[in-house]
Amino acid sequence: MKNLGIYAARLTPPVEGFAPGHRACIGCGEALAVRLACKAAGENIIIANATGCMEVVSSQLPASAWRIPWIHTLFENTAAVASGVEAALKAMTRKGKIADRGTKVIAMAGDGGTSDIGLQALSGALERYHDFLYICFDNEAYMNTGIQRSSATPFGASTTTSPAGKKSIGQKTWKKNMPAIAVAHNIPYVATASPSYPFDMMDKVKKGLAVNGPAYVHILSVCPTGWRSTPDLSVRLGRLAVETGVFPLYEVEDGKYKLSMDVSPLRPLKDYMSIQGRFRHLSEGMVKKIEDRVRKDYEQLKERCA
């Protein structure tokens, strides 16, 4: 990854596909990620957006934050709608009903809409090899409905349906490895990204759109409301997630793993967890146990990338 500095940011496209004035919480990492993804994708796109935070905050009647063609879909059929749009574009271009302008299709959903409810449709669309980009904005729980656990919630996190208490340490299961599931479909491009590394993220969205066939980009979106962290730490939390090894950034091109940036030696996990209220109840021993698992996973990933 290129550690681009001060002035390169002024060279990014000024056009905003995701307009300001939406109703996302202060410090929302997901809104930031969507905005950057729209900048990277340009204006010649159609977005199918699952139910979730981004749909709710951006499209309250009579207003809309979208300056690009956008359709709201249900939780379960985002990938199906996107594949339909892509197939229709292809067919209508072939029949000469519309001019071929190279319009790209993006499906976007939260972690619940991707790894729980929408997984079946996503798997189908990836298998049918539609030429589209699926972006998962992972904020690690159903934040929009009030912080219920999803299969992407990390071990030990306290949510309203996995509350921490005397007999519970919060979420009892480990985070589902969604990028690995996408890789298992043998698609040309899979990547993980974070808006805390904006240039890397925009590159990955561009790459995902450029490949011929389905692409999957998994973006960690910090949620101060659900993670119980202060809003001004969102960008920092995204960075700490990468530097502690919780959310390593990598790409998989045609089955070949490549680390975007090797962050070893990893930061202590405490740096990341101590600034989030959802991990506040965890004892030091527990944090150590999670850290061991994180390090093991990171080593495994590094081996795969070698």
Add this chain to the structure above:
Amino acid sequence: MVKLTIDGRQTEAKEGAMVLDAARALNIYIPTLCAHESVSAYGACRLCTVDITTRSGRNRMVTSCLYPVEEGLAVKTTTEKIAAHRRMLIQLLLARCPESPELKAMAKKLGADDTPFPKEDPAKNHNCILCALCTRACDEVVGQSAISFVNRGVAREMAIPFYNDSDACIACGSCFYICPTNAIQMTDKNGKRRFVMPHNTMEFELAQCAQCGRYHLPKRQIAWMAKKSGQPLEFFARCISCREEVRL
């Protein structure tokens, strides 16, 4: 506001706006390599050539990135003549940089498979098309003018002063980021940031974070940021992840 038609579509544009911007506002695609919103128009690649007919009936081809809108102007962006003209241009560029994947992709888009012109020696393989995006970005956005063009005519090339280490360069990487053909490479390795440009190579030392020990920014960039922001140099001693105090 100025009224004009582009590909038969009526539109209005602000006085002084360029035809390219007016066409882009209508979502009409015009191929470009050297145009960028953040820097001034330059007209190096000529790919944005369009056919115009003025109100007085004068017809000719112009580069749309440099032609301001006029009242009653009729613009055609996709005629046979223009397609042939653009094909020739991209074939000439391709003869200069035959290995560039970006140029190959653009050539394919414009309907040219290969170039009929004698190809430049691939050993030179510099991929620089002299579009001046890097020099414009360095001058207008960064304000340093650390890189520039030297020589004239066929000997023209992008270089740093006297092909020597540039004192003005702050190693920000804007030139690397903006380059449309990836002619400038930037790598951070072993505590050094290295720029490989078509005709020179520069190396800059990276600073280590005082707390976590990671290499984070080039030393020269830190000095520049301290000077610009008025913060003491110690403020930049730690990397951004270590910098502020963590609190809940």
